[in-house]
Amino acid sequence: QTQKAEECQAKHSPYLLTLLSKRVSLCQSMLDNLRNRLESIGSPLLATHEKLISILRQISFANTKSKFSTSEVQKLRNQLLDVGSKRKDGKFVAEDGTVPPGEAEISELYERCVQWSGIVLERKGNVHESWRPTYDVLVGIRNDLEKLSFTQAWSLRETDLYDFQRQLDKIDENRQNGNFYDDKGRPADLWTQRTMLYLIRRSYAYIYSFMIASEPVSEALLPIYNQLQTLKRCLVEVKKNGGVTSVRELYPYSMKLNSLDNMRVDGKFIVNGDIPEGQGSVS
Numbered sequence: 001q002t003q004k005a006e007e008c009q010a011k012h013s014p015y016l017l018t019l020l021s022k023r024v025s026l027c028q029s030m031l032d033n034l035r036n037r038l039e040s041i042g043s044p045l046l047a048t049h050e051k052l053i054s055i056l057r058q059i060s061f062a063n064t065k066s067k068f069s070t071s072e073v074q075k076l077r078n079q080l081l082d083v084g085s086k087r088k089d090g091k092f093v094a095e096d097g098t099v100p101p102g103e104a105e106i107s108e109l110y111e112r113c114v115q116w117s118g119i120v121l122e123r124k125g126n127v128h129e130s131w132r133p134t135y136d137v138l139v140g141i142r143n144d145l146e147k148l149s150f151t152q153a154w155s156l157r158e159t160d161l162y163d164f165q166r167q168l169d170k171i172d173e174n175r176q177n178g179n180f181y182d183d184k185g186r187p188a189d190l191w192t193q194r195t196m197l198y199l200i201r202r203s204y205a206y207i208y209s210f211m212i213a214s215e216p217v218s219e220a221l222l223p224i225y226n227q228l229q230t231l232k233r234c235l236v237e238v239k240k241n242g243g244v245t246s247v248r249e250l251y252p253y254s255m256k257l258n259s260l261d262n263m264r265v266d267g268k269f270i271v272n273g274d275i276p277e278g279q280g281s282v283s
Helices: 002-011 014-039 043-063 070-084 103-123 129-150 158-173 190-213 219-240 247-261
Strands: none
Touching (some): 043 070, 129 190, 158 190, 219 247
């Protein structure tokens, strides 16, 4: 491991390594802080905490749909009120009636959720004209990334996500003290601020999940890689559905694999006389 670290230092600028090291330390510190906050919540309240977070996310998602549904948000608000109705003397308690650790945080979260649901119902998805261009860009990015998550996201490369990330970075970096300001220097209202932050964070979450799942395959090998992934998914589905009754049912898959295998030269795929990167992912 020491040797790898020395090789890394020899290949990269010490300034870059220092920057990355500080970024990692900052992320670790934030992660520790979040973990400590969660650990401070007593086990009897964990289910309530997860329920509130889930409803909050659903409300935020419903808030950004192209057609706002009052009934959908009202139904989610009713779920919130149902959670709140289980309090005793205004506090969330355990089955034995005691007040678990973290009750104050859960109560605060509950009040914030109720307040947010009320704001969403009052606003009904109406975006102020001064924020409409930015909002439309964010919704477009979120929708495009969401579509990719349901299609061939596994064939994406990090470069395919660069444009999305740069657009998000540009909008996010324009915030001042956590809030957005329009061209006239006016701060965004609470609904606009929270709505746009939700869209930014949701899109970042998609991008990071794609980057983690992406394979280091060069563009030249993508057609082969995609075909292998399709074959893999088909075989997995066959297995889930009880397998095959005879070897003949596997012939089409075997023939396709053989045709791809015949494309290799000395165990490697050659494209236009070159050996593309990412051989390990397709071999």
